[in-house]
Structure formats: C-alpha cells, structure tokens
Amino acid sequence: MTGGGRAAGVPVVAIVGRPNVGKSTLVNRFSGRRDAIVEERPGVTRDRTTHTAEWRARRFTLVDTGGWLPDWAEGRGHLAEEVSAQAERATATADLILFVVDATVGITEEDAAVAAWLRERGLAVLLIANKSDRLSDPNHPQAEVAELYRLGLGEPHAVSALHGRGSGDVLDLVVDRLLEMDAFARAAEAVDDIPGIALIGRPNVGKSSLFNRLVGEDRVVVDAAPGTTRDAVDTVVRTADGRAYRFVDTAGLRRKARLRSAEATEYYSSVRAVQALDAASAALLIVDAGEGVGEQEQKLARQILDAGRALVLVLNKWDLVDAEQQDHLDRELDRLLNFVAYAPIVRTSATTGRAVQRLLPAIDGVLGEWTRRVPTSRLNDWLADAVAATPPPMHAGRAVRIRYGTQVSVGPPRFRFFSTGDLEPTYLRYLERRLRESFGFAGTPLDVGVKVRPRWEERSGR
Template sequence: MTDDLTMTADDTTTTAAPVVAVVGRPNVGKSTLVNRLIGRRQAVVEDTPGVTRDRIAYDAIWNGRRFTVVDTGGWEPDAEGRAAAIAAQAEVAISTADVIILVIDAQVGATDADEAAVRILHRTRKPVILVANKVDDTRAESDAAVLWSLGLGEPYPVSALHGRGSGDLLDIIQDRLPELPSADGDIESGPRRVALVGRPNVGKSSLLNRLAGEDRVVVDSVAGTTVDPVDSLIELDDEDWRFVDTAGLRKRVKQASGTEFYASLRTQAAVEAAEVAVVLLDAAEPISEQDQRVLSQVVEAGRALVIAFNKWDLVDDDRRHYLTREIERELRRITWAPRVNVSALTGRAVAKLAPALRTALAGWEQRIPTGELNQWISGLIQARPHPIRGGKAPKVLFMTQAGIRPPKFVLFTSGQLDPQYIRFIERRLREDFGFTGSPISITVKAREKRGKPGRH
C-alpha cells in the first residue's frame, strides 16, 4: 500500500538548467572568463597553467534566464599522465553540455592544440562559441579576426580580465541556449494557497471553521456533506492564507462509482489549485487505504505537504502506541512531511499549523547552489560508491538542481544507477539539506556510449 507513495523520476517531465562548458588549453583565461559570466569572483584564478583540474559548476543568470557554467581544466587532446586526466574531465563536461565555449588566447593565436580541439568539437554537433580572449582594446581585434580560419564561425573578442565584450558574449550564449520553459514556474503574489484534504468525515469542515473562528462551512456527521465549498481567506499566525476552492466538480461523469469517485475528483482539484496541502487523518482510527490514496495524490502532484492528525482529544495511551506503529509502517515513504496533532473540536494545537505550512513551503522552494551541490555529491560518492555491476560501477559526472516547487534534480552519469542508490542519494539530500515538507524528483541522464565501428 505504501508503494503508491514512491516518487518516480521521468526525463520527459524534468528539465535541467542548460549547461555551458568553458574549455580550452591551459592558461588561456578560462576561469577569469567564468568569473565574468557568473558575475562574481568564485573560480580560482592564477597566472599558472593547470590551476583548475576538475570540472567545477557555477550557477549563472542573465536577463532572467538561469543556466549553469562549468569551468574545466586545461584541455590538450594529446595529453599524458595527470594532464590526460584533466583533459578527460573537460571531455566529460563537453559531453554533458548544451553549449560549448572554446577559449583561445588571441595574443598567441591558434596553436596545434587549439586546432586539434576544434576537430573534436566539430564532431560533437553541439553549438560552439569561439571566444578570442585577451583582446583588451580595438587594436587587438585584428588578432581575433584571424581565428575565422578555424571554421567555427565568428570569433567573439573579449577581455575576461577587464570585462570588455562580456555582456555581448552573454547575449550570444543566451541565443544559443536551448529553448526551455521556466523551471521554477510563475510564483504568484498574494496569500499562499492551501488545500485541506482527506477522506470523508475526517473533520475537514470542522477544522476549517476552527481556523476561521466562525462557521464557514456546514458540519454534519454524515460523510460527504461538503459539496461545493468556496475559497476561504483565513488569518493564521498574523498571515493570510487562502484555503482553495474545490467547486465546479458536480458535472456528471458516465462511469462514476459513487461518492468516493467525486470525493477523489474534489481532492485532485483542490491539490492542483494549491501550493501546499494539509492532509487530515483521523487519529482515532487506523490509517486507511483511502488515506494513502489522498497522500499519494499530493505527492504525485508535487505539492508541499503537511499531515494533520485530527481528533487527538480521542486518542488514549493504547491508541497512541498503535498509531506510532502505523506511522512507522504506513507512512515510511513520507517521513519528510511535518506532522501536527490537532483537535478541531477543542482547538488543540491548531496554532501549530501555520509554522508547519511555512516549513513545508520553504522546503518546496529550496534551492542548492550548483557548486555546493557538486561538492556534496562528490564527497557522498567517495564515501559510498555505487555498487559494482558487471565488473564496473557507473559514475556520477555532474549534478544540478533543475527547478523548485518541488525541488527537481538531474544526475548526469556514465550509466544507469540502481533505484536503491537513487533512493540513498535522496535520503542523504534530505539529511544534509532538509527539504522538509516537499517531495523530491531525481532524474538520471546517462551519457550515451560512443558506438564502436562495426567490422565487415
């Protein structure tokens, strides 16, 4: 029964922030350019080749558009030893990027290593922006023009050190990024929207009246009394909250199966219209299959979640013992949801609902910076690598948070990950970063293997 609460990742519904990889041979100014693109001095810069050795990802935004910039070590196609390992990291960045920036030192001109890099980039069939760096004034622009001969199109002259041309370059990057919808959605102003849902006769109307301080809706011991509730604007803890409307669902459905069918429709409508759902459970009765279905609707809709156990005034010591067991067994997949024990009849602990709602919404809108996220995933994998399957283990190459409301993550890997390992990553994400009150979506994008030429 609890399997319904398992989150699934789907490549078709989760969209990663576009990735821009900055590559080039050593000491051409890649990290300086990265600092210009992200608008802050974060990448380590030193006038010594080879300071950057790994792929390092940074969040960037330009004209309201989010993207990820990946700084790489010096890329030399024929490198050996440690330089070869650094070059391999750059090649991984290229394979996972949407747009590639090749940086060339305009004062030096195109070297044999640059020309070899161009040949490799031609085969990627990805958008490549040729940047001629260290063009500090108009007199040096002729040095950039020579790079037309590389066959990558127009070379864009910039001075990463002084910022010359960086704004134009950001515009060009934005034009080359794939067209993607906003990952975060439109965040509306006004009172936060709350769905108060649960199976019939669990006390939803009684709790709404208690929260409002007046009789807003009809309360009856007959299940299903509420048919067409209206939006209720309620002040909780000095803040206005809108408890959402579930009206407009009285239309006939040919294959309806009684009141439970319409209750499910009302629940779905309320959840879809809300940002956070309060799922009300009857603390005096066992957690039912219908309770599980309501919880699943909230999780699958990607809404923030608070669980409220109503009728706590009817819970004695024996019931409390069994309820603890039920929670461990039936709600083990959603231990991340805040739980509040309330009584709509007596008003017990209803003041705790507003803080729980704020906590859940904060988790729903939480974002981890890409650099911090990749440092975290690297340490996690070093401490507990993926199990070896078929003689080797898939590697996690890169991780990014694709969006919020709810938090969505994308793992770029060298192969598919075991489902239990993905669940391990999610569990550790919650342990280390919180995300209290929100479902999490994790998508795995495995790098396609290069096909070997067939023998004839």
C-alpha cells in the same frame, strides 16, 4: 487572522436564492466550467463555493451558495439553518448580489423573505429570473416576469442558465454595475500569488471543523453525516503579520471503485477535490486519530506525493484517543505511511482548538522547504562526499561515474545527476536520503533523477 471570500485582486459577485432555482447552473454557465455541482433536486449546494468568471476582459469571483431561507430555515433542522447562514455571510463580503428566482413559479413566500432581507440592508442587487426558456413565450419573457417587480428590487432580468439564453446580457449588466461601483479598482489592491493549501482526507475526519478553526469563521457547514462538504471551498486567510494563505476544503476523497458506482454528486465532488490538490502548493492530510490509518490514507498520501505537493500530516481528534491508541497510531504511521516519512506531524483537535495554532507555522515550514534551492557549488561538494562514502553500483559490467549534479527547479525541488550510466533506483533513494540528511527538505517530496551521457566515458578512455 481573517478569512476573505474573494480571489485576490478581483470583485466578488454572490449568487443567492431559495433552493432549486438554478443558482449552480448559472454559476457554471457564467464561469464556463463545471465546478458547481448540479442535480435536479434541492439542497445539493451546501457551502459557499468560489469560481472565477471573465467577461469583456474583466475577471471577477462568483460565490455560489446553498438554498437560502431567511427565518424560514428555523425548524427545518440544523443543516438547513447552517446553509441559510452561509448565504447570509456571502452577502457580507460581496460587491454585488445576484438574487435568482424561478420565472416559471413566480414569487414564493421564501422569495419575498429573501427580497425583504436584501432591501432592508440596502445591498447592490440584480434580480435574475431564471428558467425563462420554460415560459409559454420564451422569446418575449418580460411580460411573464413582470410580477417580479413586486419584490422591490428593480427590473427582473430573464435568463436561461441551462441553455444560455440571456446570459450574455446579464454578464454585461454585472460588469457594468461593478465598473460603476469602482469595484475592479478597489479589488485590485488585494495581494495576489497566494499559496493554496488543500485540506485532504476521507469523509468525516473533521476537515470542515479544522477549516473553520483556521479561517476564523463558520464558512463551511459542519454536520455529523459523512460527505456534508460537497464542493471545494476556497477562503483566503491573512494573518496579523501580513502572511496570506488560500485554504481549500474539499469533499472527502473516496476510492475509484466507489466513485464508479457513486451518485453524480459524489463523482463531481471528488473530481473537484483532485483539481484543488493540483492547484495547491501544499496539502494537509487529515487523519481521524480514533479511526487510524488505512488504505484510503495510503492512497491519498500517494496522490499528494505524486502531485509533488508539500505535506503536513494532521492527526485530528487527538483528544479522544488514549495512550495505547496513540502508540498504535504511531506504529501505523511508521508502517503504512513510511513513503512520506519526511512530512511533519501535527496532533490536534479541531473541536477544542488544541494545537491548531501549530498548523500555520508547520505550513510555513513545508512551503519554505518546497521552494528551497541548493547552490550548484554546494550541491557538488555534497555529491563528492556522498559518492566517496558509497560509490554507485556498476551498470552492464562497467563502473558508473557521476560527473556532476544540479537542481533544475523548485516546487518541489528537482535534482538531476549526470552520469556515464544508469543509476539503480536504490542508489537514487540513497542520494535522496543523503540530501535530506544534509539539507533538510522536511515536508516536501524530492524529484531525484539521472541523465546518462555515455560519451563522457568514451572521451575519458582516449
């Protein structure tokens, strides 16, 4: 099983540099979105995050990285070392690297260290002098950035990520260089249409540790502090037998009440997590077995249900709870998450790796059910039996007849039953229960509805 840092079929451009030189602002400028979190303080971006950009009808993936301090991170704490390691890994999978420096500061010790690291490895690099709008003569920035030639990475290209000045020129350079390298043709061989799997859960339940187990590399910075993962992080995983998944690790989702008063970083992280869920086919709802199920887990499960996504419940840190706690958690699941009782449960430990190997088969299972289609003839044979066993209740004093049913779509499965009158919600739930008993649909929500055609009753009375 391997983790890849690219969107399927497109080249990868990694944006690296020391902290607070404007890498995430540049990503947002190039991608035309606000996926990357930006604040006026260093260290906001911690993990590698991927974003899609398009220029001159050419699509490519931008990889935003945390502040990179090769060798300089040592002694600054575990998190700084891990963030720097993430940036180094990003260069390993990139076709082209944009090395960003602050044009208003000039060459720093950290810049020189990064440049030396890049030169030693002979990587394809464009040197970007950001914040050129703050120079004394922003209309003629090249003279003031000339000292950057000393980095040994070729011509510095002046740009203002904040205001967009020079961004089109840099994008032209990016596309031209990728074309010269034949990167678009090589990347087009990658498999497309890969299902997205969102890792969802409140902060500090072990999402990032589980993510790293699944993708087979330490792609996400794992730290004990809640909320370490700020952005949504995409990684394509391919198994030995050719299956592929796009895993998205998101910042811990918080309740809306907390969002309104949270700092901007928390707000945009949560928005990005919701977007990740919307783009996914399935979700892993990760629960800390030691903490149990609470209001937040209920809300997240409801959000996944409302989004119509397939679901696997993951009870993480299972190795840390005793038999009594396990029984209590099982009762909590029955009581608080009964509305997603269809979801399979995997009890695992991301730290030890226990039962992690069961997750991919569970994901395959729920994706298969999410796209299951029941032939119309078989569905109507089933419907006749279900109605004979329990006829629909009367509506407005008249008997309700269900003429036929059909499955209108998959992902999730949607069924519509055509009747002479409204069907009560309790009866629709009965039909859903019978559908699950007969056809399975483990791990997927079902959309069961009614289409009323009262004229049928009028015709039958003639």
